[in-house]
Amino acid sequence: MIQLENLNYGEPLAPHTTYGIGGPADYFFRATDKHALARAIREARNNNIPYFILGMGANVLFGDKGFRGLVIKNEARKFNFVEQYLTAESGALIGELIQATEERGLSGLEHYAGIPSTVGGALWQNLHFLSPDRTRTVFIDEVFASAKILNEDNKILTVGWDYFDFKYDHSILHERPLVVLEATFSLAWSSKELVKKQSEENLRWRNEKHPTRYLSCGSVFKKIEGVGAGRLIEQVGMKGYSIGGIQSSEQHANFLVNTGNGTAAQVMELIGMIHEKVKKQTGYVLEPEINFIGEF
Numbered sequence: 001m002i003q004l005e006n007l008n009y010g011e012p013l014a015p016h017t018t019y020g021i022g023g024p025a026d027y028f029f030r031a032t033d034k035h036a037l038a039r040a041i042r043e044a045r046n047n048n049i050p051y052f053i054l055g056m057g058a059n060v061l062f063g064d065k066g067f068r069g070l071v072i073k074n075e076a077r078k079f080n081f082v083e084q085y086l087t088a089e090s091g092a093l094i095g096e097l098i099q100a101t102e103e104r105g106l107s108g109l110e111h112y113a114g115i116p117s118t119v120g121g122a123l124w125q126n127l128h129f130l131s132p133d134r135t136r137t138v139f140i141d142e143v144f145a146s147a148k149i150l151n152e153d154n155k156i157l158t159v160g161w162d163y164f165d166f167k168y169d170h171s172i173l174h175e176r177p178l179v180v181l182e183a184t185f186s187l188a189w190s191s192k193e194l195v196k197k198q199s200e201e202n203l204r205w206r207n208e209k210h211p212t213r214y215l216s217c218g219s220v221f222k223k224i225e226g227v228g229a230g231r232l233i234e235q236v237g238m239k240g241y242s243i244g245g246i247q248s249s250e251q252h253a254n255f256l257v258n259t260g261n262g263t264a265a266q267v268m269e270l271i272g273m274i275h276e277k278v279k280k281q282t283g284y285v286l287e288p289e290i291n292f293i294g295e296f
Helices: 034-046 094-104 119-125 192-209 229-235 264-282
Strands: 008-012 024-031 051-054 060-062 067-074 079-082 085-089 128-130 137-139 144-150 156-160 179-186 246-248 256-258 291-293
Touching (some): 024 034, 034 051, 034 067, 034 144, 034 179, 060 264, 079 094, 085 094, 094 192, 128 192, 229 264, 256 264
Parallel strands (some): 024 067, 051 067
Antiparallel strands (some): 085 179, 128 137, 144 156, 144 179, 246 256
């Protein structure tokens, strides 16, 4: 039996996600610092209970039947600066860190303005966005310096950039049950005005391109270089198509938005339909980039 203070039972997961979808978790725990996070993971491992670490709840789809195990809501959000180095716990919100770096005239995180992510989630997927001139992709590993992780043996290690095997939408965190407790980023001195300007421009660009009217978990399918998943979905006539409360957005087809009372089953059905239609009509194979968690 899990021994954690303030442990909740049967917690609905929908309110903890940007999709507003998800059944109940058997156990639910809020980790308010890196020590509580490590303690919860060790407790789950020692009791052979499946666990999932939840940040802001973006890029994830929980099943309608919920999660049979422990969901750890990572609310470990402390951070500090030493010169141009920022060290933050893995539950720290990228949006709050951008604001803090802006106030100090430090550049490097403003590229990710408007992306709902924690530090841990950012390293998990090697968070990325278009460069200021929109000619290349900027990855968070470009400013990553080191991290403290909890490894498979419940030992805390300090590791560097090489350890993470960063790629597009990928890090070693996909391959091994490692957990980031905190990370350090090496930023560049700039000016408050320039950092703020770039942050605002990125936020404006995202709001123009991405749907904000309805709930979503972000882009559903991975980018196909030179083609674009959204354009393929539109090409086969699926833009705006709905199944129940889930719709391929009229603004950006690669966002399957929850227009109200959408279910995980409806998301899965629409994903399958889009995948088959795109493959049949264009020959391209779309691959989901979101994480499917729990029982469907």
